[in-house]
Structure formats: C-alpha cells, structure tokens
Amino acid sequence: MSKREFFKVIELPRAFAIIADQVPRPSLESESVPLDACLGRYLARDVFAEEDIPPFNRSIMDGFAVRSSDTFGATAGSPAYLEVSGAVRMGMAADLSIAPGQAAAIPTGGMLPQGADAVVMIEHTAPIDESTIEVGKPVAPGENVVSAGEDFRTGDLLMKAGMRLRPQDLGALAALGHGSIDVFRPVRVGILSTGDEIVDVDAPVGPGQLRDVNYYAIAGLVRSSGSEPVRLGICPDDAALIRDRLAGAIDTCDIVIVSGGSSVGAADIAPEVIDGLGEPGILIHGIAVKPGKPSIIAVADGTPVFGLPGHPVSAFDIYNLLVDRLIGLFYGGEDSRWSTRPQIRAKLGRNLSSVSGREDRIRVTLEQREDGIWANPLMGKSGLISLLVRADGVAVIPFEAEGIERGGEVCVELF
Structure with a gap:
C-alpha cells in the first residue's frame, strides 16, 4: 500500500469517536x-x-455564642441584654452550657457550647459591665455557625475514581x-522527535538545522496531563532507525508520540513506519482541523501511536485535542473535566475567514474593554514558536462556519 493511500481527512467529532471506541485502554496499577x-x-x-466534617458545631465568626431566641427583636435603639457566663477556648471542648439569657465569648473556629444555636458577631455587641453585653442585632438559628457534618457526612461520596486532584x-x-x-501510576508517554534537521537543545546548530523544540513542549504538556514523558531521542529521516526506536517503545510505553514526518510529502516517512509497527495500524491519517491536518492516530498491538506534525503550533494543538483526551480516558475520566480545557466567550478583534467543514484554531491575546473581553488574533504560520509564547488561548472557528466577523462571539480555549 502506498503511504499516500493512508491520507483521508475526517472531521474532529469522528476522530474523537474513534479514539473512544477503538483505542485500547491499559489497566493502570494503583x-x-x-x-x-x-x-x-x-x-x-x-x-x-x-x-x-466538621465533627462539632463550629463558629465562623469572633463573637458570642447565644440562644438565637434571646436576640429576636433586638435593635441598636432597643438592644437585648445577655449575661456572659464564660468563654470558649480554641482547640478545646466547650465545657459550659448556655442557659436562656446567657452568652459565651467564642473565637472563629471555636466549638459551640451546649444550648447555643447561633453566634452574634462581636461588632454587633457592646459590653455593659464585666458580665453583661448588649446585642444590637438579632441572629437566626444557625447563623454564623457551621453545623456538625454540614461539610461532609459519614458515608458521603467525596471524590470519584479517575478524578484529577x-x-x-x-x-x-x-x-x-x-x-x-x-x-x-502515571501514564507513560514516549516522545520521538524525527527529522534530518533536528538537533538536541545543547548541540551546535549548523546550516539548515533546528533545535528540538517539540520534545520539550510536548513533554511539558504530558506533565500537565498528570503523566510521565519518556524521551525516545531524535531520529533522522531513516525508516529503519525510526522503526527500531518505536518497536521498543510500544512495549514499554502506554502511548507513543512521533513528532514530525506525518504529512504526505516524499520525505514524510512516518505514516508507513507507524502503520507497520503492529495491528491494526493506522486508524486515522488526516483531520479536518487547521493547524494539524496531517496528524496520525494508530494502534500497534494494543499501544496507541500518534503522529504529530513537526510544526510546534500544530503539535501543541493536536496534543491538546487528541492525546490529552485519550490520557483522560486512560485514567477513567468520563466527563468534561478531562475532555475540555477552561473556556471563555469573547468578541473577535478582526474578521476571520474559514472553510466550512474544517475547524480553525487561531491563537489570540485577550483584552478587557468596557464592553467585555476581546480576543485579538495573532496571525502567523504554524511553524512560529512565538505564537505559542504570546498567546493567551486559542479561538475556535467551528467546522460548520465559514468565518466570524469582527465583534462576533467566539469560544476561546485558555492556555
């Protein structure tokens, strides 16, 4: 099969469905x-x-523990008068009780004494003498108090498996x-950088060469996904070398990422190599998204393999759209907390055209104006690293749209 025959563009929702339905999930140890x-x-x-939690009725204000009924009708001009019977000590059990007409000094966090059902804030009281206060404002039952078990009760489900802490x-x-x-245990994500032009970050850069940007950016994304990056090094555009490096990785990693060589040019050998790693091979080659169209999703004998474009912006976007989503599934995520990043709605700062049937993702800076938040597009090619550094997020033009006019509302995924 010619490597060009792999390339068949599908829409993002279909890619999401394939990932959810056809990519195996490992059994992660705890x-x-x-x-x-x-x-x-x-x-x-x-x-x-x-x-x-809390295990006792707890004051949330400095003031006086009281029976709320003793304060009903109290005003600044006609206060209620209460006898101060003692004080609650912080970090100790309340060893006194409040009878009708009594109050006890209590600090924030103190245990409510028996008989009391509310706390009057200290600023709503005034001392009359050493044993009497006046209360100038009424309190309702439970006011300024957190009741025992109000936060959590024994047996409550607090957090579900798969939740990120x-x-x-x-x-x-x-x-x-x-x-x-x-x-x-963290999902292990192997990252292989490919390309005759790629050199390590500490190596001298010769004519026509570039430092390995994508490993460090993708490794950071992996860590931000709660997972462990595994460096597989740099390979030149040599099919045998790439195949050998990947063959070992699919046995030791939960996910493998190949950076570069995923397109359909004569020098782009990743599709053929990835498809030959194991069954069933390539599931997707081509996604209706810009940037990132030539991305690859494959499975090699149970291990998912992603071919990401070599351009940093493209690799960054496809990781967030697809790899991060799969990692969330591996950990057991089933809701929007793993499948989407924080989003806001903003007004677009300039006209943007698009093509119906393709999702366009434009880096933007955000600006707060009197009439709301504006998203100002950063225009440039997907090979520009500066776009990633300068952007606050990504404005998404949905695949059914043919563009958005200036001032139109756009969804922005925040970095």
Missing part, C-alpha cells in the same frame, strides 16, 4: 502516595467520608485524615 505529592495525580478509588481536593482529603491516597 500506588499509595503521600498526600503532599498527589497534586495533579488521578484517584484510583472512590473516596468516601469516614467521619462528619486539585489543591482544594488535597485540603478536603487532609480534613478527612488521609495522609496518603491511592492514585493511578
């Missing part, structure tokens, strides 16, 4: 990891609350006493 090393890792098991999730796990947590 490992117990200390909580402070779990940021960005993916939960291997559901997490349930094993206790009530954020800073706030680590805080919740700490509140429940988890010093370590079971997470999936």
Whole structure:
C-alpha cells in the first residue's frame, strides 16, 4: 500500500469517536502516595467520608455564642441584654452550657457550647459591665455557625475514581485524615522527535538545522496531563532507525508520540513506519482541523501511536485535542473535566475567514474593554514558536462556519 493511500481527512467529532471506541485502554496499577505529592495525580478509588466534617458545631465568626431566641427583636435603639457566663477556648471542648439569657465569648473556629444555636458577631455587641453585653442585632438559628457534618457526612461520596486532584481536593482529603491516597501510576508517554534537521537543545546548530523544540513542549504538556514523558531521542529521516526506536517503545510505553514526518510529502516517512509497527495500524491519517491536518492516530498491538506534525503550533494543538483526551480516558475520566480545557466567550478583534467543514484554531491575546473581553488574533504560520509564547488561548472557528466577523462571539480555549 502506498503511504499516500493512508491520507483521508475526517472531521474532529469522528476522530474523537474513534479514539473512544477503538483505542485500547491499559489497566493502570494503583500506588499509595503521600498526600503532599498527589497534586495533579488521578484517584484510583472512590473516596468516601469516614467521619462528619466538621465533627462539632463550629463558629465562623469572633463573637458570642447565644440562644438565637434571646436576640429576636433586638435593635441598636432597643438592644437585648445577655449575661456572659464564660468563654470558649480554641482547640478545646466547650465545657459550659448556655442557659436562656446567657452568652459565651467564642473565637472563629471555636466549638459551640451546649444550648447555643447561633453566634452574634462581636461588632454587633457592646459590653455593659464585666458580665453583661448588649446585642444590637438579632441572629437566626444557625447563623454564623457551621453545623456538625454540614461539610461532609459519614458515608458521603467525596471524590470519584479517575478524578484529577486539585489543591482544594488535597485540603478536603487532609480534613478527612488521609495522609496518603491511592492514585493511578502515571501514564507513560514516549516522545520521538524525527527529522534530518533536528538537533538536541545543547548541540551546535549548523546550516539548515533546528533545535528540538517539540520534545520539550510536548513533554511539558504530558506533565500537565498528570503523566510521565519518556524521551525516545531524535531520529533522522531513516525508516529503519525510526522503526527500531518505536518497536521498543510500544512495549514499554502506554502511548507513543512521533513528532514530525506525518504529512504526505516524499520525505514524510512516518505514516508507513507507524502503520507497520503492529495491528491494526493506522486508524486515522488526516483531520479536518487547521493547524494539524496531517496528524496520525494508530494502534500497534494494543499501544496507541500518534503522529504529530513537526510544526510546534500544530503539535501543541493536536496534543491538546487528541492525546490529552485519550490520557483522560486512560485514567477513567468520563466527563468534561478531562475532555475540555477552561473556556471563555469573547468578541473577535478582526474578521476571520474559514472553510466550512474544517475547524480553525487561531491563537489570540485577550483584552478587557468596557464592553467585555476581546480576543485579538495573532496571525502567523504554524511553524512560529512565538505564537505559542504570546498567546493567551486559542479561538475556535467551528467546522460548520465559514468565518466570524469582527465583534462576533467566539469560544476561546485558555492556555
């Protein structure tokens, strides 16, 4: 089969469906990891609350613990007068009770004493003498109090397996006493850079040569996906050398990425090499997206292999669109938290034309104006690294559109 026969452009939704339906998913082992090393890792098991949080009724203001009924009708001109029976000490059980007509000083975070059902903020009180305060504003039952179990109740499902842990999730796990947590091992993503012109970052650059930009950019994306990049090095445009390097990688990596050589020119040998690595071979070669049209998705004996264009902007986009999506599936993600990046709506800063049947992705800077957020396109070719550095995000012209006029609303995926 000629390598040109592989190239058949399909729309993005079809590519997503093929990834979900036809790319095998590995069985990722779990490992117990200390909580402070779990940021960005993916939960291997559901997490349930094993206790009530907070475990006691807790004040959220400095003030006085009271019976709310004692404050009903209180105003600045006609305050309620309460006897101060004691004080709650921080970090200790409240060893007093509040009878009708009484109050107890309480700090933020203090345990509500028996009999009290609300806290009056200190600024709404004034001392009359050493044992009496006046209250100039009423409080309702439960006001300025977090009740026992209001945050989490014993048995509540807190987090589902496959969820990526954020800073706030680590805080919740700490509140429940988890010093370590079971997470999936990182997905291993092998990255091979190809091209006679590519040299390592520390090597002298001769005429016609370029440093290996894509490995470092893609490796950063892999890490941002909670996974582990595996450097497979740099190969010249030699089919046998590329085949040998990839043959070892498909046995040790969960995903393999080939950067460069995915197009249909005479020197682009990646399609033929990738298709010959194992069954079933190439599933997709050509996606109706700009940049990134000549991208490849294949499976070699159970290991997914991606052929990304050599241009940095194209490689960056296709990773975010396809590889990141597959990694999310590997970790068990089934919702929009893994399949999409943060997005905003903005007004387009200039007219942009497109072709119906192709999704165009334009790097933009964002500007806050009086009438809203504007997305200003950064025009340039997909080989320009500066586009990635200068952009705040990507404006998406959907495949059914033939362009968007200046001032029209556009979806921007944030970096």
